[in-house]
Amino acid sequence: xxxxxxxxxxxxSHIFNETTIINEFTSPMTKDSVLHSCRVPxxxxxxxxxxxxxxxxxxxxxxxxxxxxxxxAFGENWPKLLIVGLAPGMHGANRTxxxxxxxxxxxxxxxxxxxFGFSTQPESIAADDDLRLIGCRITNAxxxxxxxxxxxPQEIKQCNQYLAAELKLFAEHDGAAVLALGTVAHQAVLMGxxxxxxxxxxxxxxxxxxxxxxxxxxxxxxxxxxxNTQTKRLTTAMFEQVFTRIIADIEP
Ligand code: SF4
Numbered sequence: 001x002x003x004x005x006x007x008x009x010x011x012x013s014h015i016f017n018e019t020t021i022i023n024e025f026t027s028p029m030t031k032d033s034v035l036h037s038c039r040v041p042x043x044x045x046x047x048x049x050x051x052x053x054x055x056x057x058x059x060x061x062x063x064x065x066x067x068x069x070x071x072x073a074f075g076e077n078w079p080k081l082l083i084v085g086l087a088p089g090m091h092g093a094n095r096t097x098x099x100x101x102x103x104x105x106x107x108x109x110x111x112x113x114x115x116f117g118f119s120t121q122p123e124s125i126a127a128d129d130d131l132r133l134i135g136c137r138i139t140n141a142x143x144x145x146x147x148x149x150x151x152x153p154q155e156i157k158q159c160n161q162y163l164a165a166e167l168k169l170f171a172e173h174d175g176a177a178v179l180a181l182g183t184v185a186h187q188a189v190l191m192g193x194x195x196x197x198x199x200x201x202x203x204x205x206x207x208x209x210x211x212x213x214x215x216x217x218x219x220x221x222x223x224x225x226x227x228n229t230q231t232k233r234l235t236t237a238m239f240e241q242v243f244t245r246i247i248a249d250i251e252p
Contacts, residue, residue, distance in 0.1 A: 043070040043143045043162050049155045052144040059094065059145065067097035070144050073166060074098050075137030078173040080250045081118065083109075084163065084185040086223060087142040087151055094145040098127040099138040104226040108239055109138075109181075116243045139166055141188035156188055164192035171213030176250045178216065179242065182223030189218060204234070205242060207249075219246055 047053035060068040071088045085105075088094040092103025100106035101124040110131070113119035118136040121129070142151040142159045151159075167178070167189065180186035186202040193212050200208045200218065208218040221242045222234040229235075 043072055046070050046143070046162075048158050049144060051152070052142075052146060052155060055147055056144060059090070063095070066095045068094060068145070069097070071097060071099055071140065072143070073137055073139035074101075075133035076135060077137075078175075079133070079135050079137040079170070080174070080176045081136045081179060081246060082166070082170050082175055082177070083136065083138045083179045083181065084189055085138065085140045085181045086184050087140050087149065088145045089149065090145055093140070096127050098124065099140055100124060102126060104229075105224060108224045108229055108234075108236060112236075112239055112243055115240070116247055137170075139163065141185045151184070156184065157191070160188055160191050163188055167192045167212070171216055175213060175216060177219055177246045178210075179219045179221060179246065181221055182225075185223070186218070186220055204238065205245075207245065217249060 056068050059066060071093045085099060088099070089103045089105055092105055093099050093101055096102040100109050106124045110119055110124040111122050113133065113136060114122035117134060119131060119133055121131040123129075124131050141163055142156055143162060144155075144159070146152075146155065170178070178189055180189050180202075183202045186200075187197055190197055190200055193210060195210065200210075202220050204220060204222045206220040208220075210216045210218055219242055221239060222228050224234060224239060227233075
């Protein structure tokens with residue numbers, strides 16, 4: 001059942017007032033980009049991973065209209081729910097510049113977010129489609145498109161500086177639920193919080209109490225990739241069960 005939340009206008013005004021006090025984390029940008037993308041050191045010009053920077057250069061040559069840069073997080077600045085995916089997809093976030101937007105991986109995610117009241121629209125097509133997240137933010141463990149969707153352990157570690165900063169702010173501002181989509185995201189969250197992997201094993205549907213923030217919890221789901229959904233490793237019912245638990249916990 002869909003949940004009733006604050007009106008988008010109320011949420012928007014609330015966000016803008018709060019973002020005015022986080023300037024140390026923001027670079028010069030438009031009001032819109034402040035609202036929707038950046039509250040940690042800006043990743044857009046990062047080229048710390050040589051292999052990924054070189055790959056993006058070749059993608060830009062091949063697809064001049066693509067975003068083909070690191071992809072910033074999207075959503076509210078102070079959400080209750082932070083969703084962590086793996087990395088931008090070639091023709092999705094890497095093309096549109098918004099996480100899980102414009103390709104198959106976003107279909108089930110945004111449908112579910114809309115059903116549970118976290119999104120104003122059930123489909124995420126393009127960065128300018130007016131979709132807004134409500135009480136939610138989406139980011140990735142690795143901000144740059146990796147060849148074959150496979151970042152190396154070193155790249156995951158290198159990019160963890162950004163996720164760690166996002167998690168820190170999330171925990172400090174009453175964030176309640178981190179949803180990790182897949183094992184890599186799960187491990188990146190633990191790395192960002194400096195927690196031991198062996199104490200928090202990944203399993204679809206698992207819920208872990210974390211010693212960070214005020215009652216912060218980590219929820220695990222299989223990644224909503226085309227492969228996982230088409231092979232039924234992850235069904236709509238399984239994914240919705242995870243969101244049902246999250247909603248029950250953050251809106252008791
Ligand atoms: S993956 Fe992360 S650390 Fe590596 S270049 Fe991209 S933004 Fe920078």
